[in-house]
Amino acid sequence: MKKIINQPENVVTEMIDGLVYAYGDLVTRIDESGIVISKNLEAGKVSLVSGGGSGHEPAHAGFVGKGMLAAAVCGPVFTSPTPDQILTAIQEADQGAGVLLVIKNYSGDVMNFEMAKDLAEMEDIQVETIIVDDDIAVEDSTYTAGKRGVAGTVLVHKILGAAADNGATLAEVKELADKIVPNIKTLGVALTGATVPEVGHAGFTLAEDELEFGVGIHGEPGYRKTKVAESHVLAEEIVGKLKEQFNWSKGDNYGLLVNGLGATPLMEQFVFANDVRQLLEKEGLTITFKKVGDYMTAIDMAGLSLTMIHLEDDAWLTNLNQEVNTIAW
Amino acid sequence: MKKIINQPENVVTEMIDGLVYAYGDLVTRIDESGIVISKNLEAGKVSLVSGGGSGHEPAHAGFVGKGMLAAAVCGPVFTSPTPDQILTAIQEADQGAGVLLVIKNYSGDVMNFEMAKDLAEMEDIQVETIIVDDDIAVEDSTYTAGKRGVAGTVLVHKILGAAADNGATLAEVKELADKIVPNIKTLGVALTGATVPEVGHAGFTLAEDELEFGVGIHGEPGYRKTKVAESHVLAEEIVGKLKEQFNWSKGDNYGLLVNGLGATPLMEQFVFANDVRQLLEKEGLTITFKKVGDYMTAIDMAGLSLTMIHLEDDAWLTNLNQEVNTIAW
Numbered sequence: 061m062k063k064i065i066n067q068p069e070n071v072v073t074e075m076i077d078g079l080v081y082a083y084g085d086l087v088t089r090i091d092e093s094g095i096v097i098s099k100n101l102e103a104g105k106v107s108l109v110s111g112g113g114s115g116h117e118p119a120h121a122g123f124v125g126k127g128m129l130a131a132a133v134c135g136p137v138f139t140s141p142t143p144d145q146i147l148t149a150i151q152e153a154d155q156g157a158g159v160l161l162v163i164k165n166y167s168g169d170v171m172n173f174e175m176a177k178d179l180a181e182m183e184d185i186q187v188e189t190i191i192v193d194d195d196i197a198v199e200d201s202t203y204t205a206g207k208r209g210v211a212g213t214v215l216v217h218k219i220l221g222a223a224a225d226n227g228a229t230l231a232e233v234k235e236l237a238d239k240i241v242p243n244i245k246t247l248g249v250a251l252t253g254a255t256v257p258e259v260g261h262a263g264f265t266l267a268e269d270e271l272e273f274g275v276g277i278h279g280e281p282g283y284r285k286t287k288v289a290e291s292h293v294l295a296e297e298i299v300g301k302l303k304e305q306f307n308w309s310k311g312d313n314y315g316l317l318v319n320g321l322g323a324t325p326l327m328e329q330f331v332f333a334n335d336v337r338q339l340l341e342k343e344g345l346t347i348t349f350k351k352v353g354d355y356m357t358a359i360d361m362a363g364l365s366l367t368m369i370h371l372e373d374d375a376w377l378t379n380l381n382q383e384v385n386t387i388a389w
Numbered sequence: 390m391k392k393i394i395n396q397p398e399n400v401v402t403e404m405i406d407g408l409v410y411a412y413g414d415l416v417t418r419i420d421e422s423g424i425v426i427s428k429n430l431e432a433g434k435v436s437l438v439s440g441g442g443s444g445h446e447p448a449h450a451g452f453v454g455k456g457m458l459a460a461a462v463c464g465p466v467f468t469s470p471t472p473d474q475i476l477t478a479i480q481e482a483d484q485g486a487g488v489l490l491v492i493k494n495y496s497g498d499v500m501n502f503e504m505a506k507d508l509a510e511m512e513d514i515q516v517e518t519i520i521v522d523d524d525i526a527v528e529d530s531t532y533t534a535g536k537r538g539v540a541g542t543v544l545v546h547k548i549l550g551a552a553a554d555n556g557a558t559l560a561e562v563k564e565l566a567d568k569i570v571p572n573i574k575t576l577g578v579a580l581t582g583a584t585v586p587e588v589g590h591a592g593f594t595l596a597e598d599e600l601e602f603g604v605g606i607h608g609e610p611g612y613r614k615t616k617v618a619e620s621h622v623l624a625e626e627i628v629g630k631l632k633e634q635f636n637w638s639k640g641d642n643y644g645l646l647v648n649g650l651g652a653t654p655l656m657e658q659f660v661f662a663n664d665v666r667q668l669l670e671k672e673g674l675t676i677t678f679k680k681v682g683d684y685m686t687a688i689d690m691a692g693l694s695l696t697m698i699h700l701e702d703d704a705w706l707t708n709l710n711q712e713v714n715t716i717a718w
Binding site: 062063064065066067071074075076077078079081082083114115117118122249251252268271288290291292294318322323324325326327328329330331332333334335337350351352353354357359360362363364388 | 391392393394395400403404405406407408410411412443444446451600617619620621623647651652653654656658660661662664666680682683686688689691693717
């Protein structure tokens with residue numbers, strides 16, 4: 061394992077210290093906890109709190125700030141934070157209008173975030189939850205009942221964060237959340253496994269001439285291994301699967317996110333985006349929102365994912381384009 | 390070679406197409422050229438033009454936009470664009486107030502950008518140049534006489550871009566450029582080589598337990614290979630060398646950029662930033678500007694660099710913090 065770290069067991073705490081050092085104008089850390097909280101919270105606004113295991117940077121701490129998350133709870137690498145941690149984040153984030161928890165669909169996260177919700181409600185904090193399950197690769201997985209939550213979560217942060225910043229009530233933000241999540245779908249491809257620092261070797265391996273479609277952001281198995289292929293072949297597979305799921309029509313309005321998984325350079329992400337462009341032009345879709353880069357990574361995994369969102373409502377696009385002040389959007 | 394590309398010889402043109410597709414609100418491509426130009430040029434303002442070989446994304450096209458570059462010229466991977474290409478970029482970028490060329494110090498770039506300057510001057514376009522040579526690793530290198538230009542170039546784009554956007558004349562921007570460049574210094578460390586798509590294998594290799602200090606962003610040799618070490622050891626070496634060069638005093642005002650080289654995740658960059666923090670606190674420096682992420686990469690090289698800038702003049706910090714509208718700042 062070649063990594064620029066110190067003791068593997070300290071990687072999350074040192075990472076948070078580095079992040080808060082670099083962006084101390086935007087965020088702060090609550091004591092020695094794994095909680096990164098915005099310095100720009102506004103009384104009376106709904107607060108979004110997200111998080112989960114670390115190793116997906118810039119998610120989620122990179123999306124804390126005005127217009128997105130109020131706080132991010134950073135668990136150990138690939139491991140859910142505890143209910144206590146999440147409860148503290150809820151308490152600190154709440155500005156009197158309640159808290160919406162954005163949860164990626166992993167059993168540990170769902171259990172711990174739900175438990176924290178119960179604890180917070182006992183303290184009369186209003187809490188709602190939304191579970192993101194955008195990964196269409198497989199049904200049920202190593203750590204998940206149902207579909208996994210992956211890069212589409214970042215679009216959920218953005219759309220709901222804009223609504224909350226515009227003064228929506230908790231009930232309104234929750235209603236919006238329930239509408240957008242079924243309209244967000246993601247599929248990825250991995251060229252290598254990811255190495256958890258405390259483990260010291262990749263969670264799975266692929267041969268030098270092999271790739272795998274549908275791998276999860278913790279290295280959970282995908283749906284097919286195949287020989288490495290050109291970018292346009294990967295794009296055809298991924299766009300084809302998304303088309304099956306969305307069942308779109310010509311002229312429909314969509315947004316897209318090409319997301320690098322950690323070790324794949326922007327050069328390759330842009331080449332892939334160009335292949336996606338050609339396919340979507342053939343489909344006759346109207347693509348009004350686009351973003352390319354590392355947003356939800358899997359530590360040092362090589363590969364990428366494509367997220368598409370059906371923009372049923374123009375207001376969602378407005379929310380995606382609304383100004384924010386975060387580290388990484 | 391495992392890469393998400395199509396034909397290796399098409400990688401730059403497809404990358405530019407993908408970039409312009411994704412960010413067509415900000416930038417456009419001039420015909421089929423390697424020139425990415427801002428959609429927000431303003432008559433009467435000085436235009437900054439930069440570029441060089443591709444493979445350093447988001448540099449330079451990711452920094453085209455209001456407040457930074459007017460245009461970026463993208464050569465083949467790790468190969469200078471031609472004087473003709475650069476001339477076209479100058480012609481298209483010029484808004485009547487002249488053009489400043491920001492050149493990383495590689496012999497091919499220097500020669501071709503200088504030649505383009507001569508050609509443009511024959512057409513009565515005012516052109517000035519600044520050569521960035523921030524890499525303190527070695528004197529003279531595979532493609533360079535003197536010191537190489539690396540990640541510090543991005544800070545040059547930002548500070549000069551802000552000045553140009555504020556209405557500085559070409560002479561004023563050139564004067565500022567001459568002042569800031571000697572105050573910017575960078576040193577990096579590589580864990581792996583970088584693979585040029587058309588070559589198909591890494592330009593150099595390091596053993597599984599080896600790293601190299603001072604490697605260039607095209608894989609040029611550094612100044613020492615050593616066993617892999619903890620992040621704080623790397624930080625001590627790099628900060629120590631920067632200290633020798635700057636010869637700083639307690640209380641001096643500096644900015645820093647931790648820059649990932651392409652395959653190193655943010656997790657590691659933040660851990661390293663935290664080690665740098667501790668060393669600079671001991672030195673008693675005042676660090677008023679900080680940034681962490683992938684800004685000047687070497688395709689898929691694992692590793693990072695630390696750039697520091699001595700902020701002799703408060704106006705430089707103001708320029709670094711001034712609002713921009715680019716893909717990647």
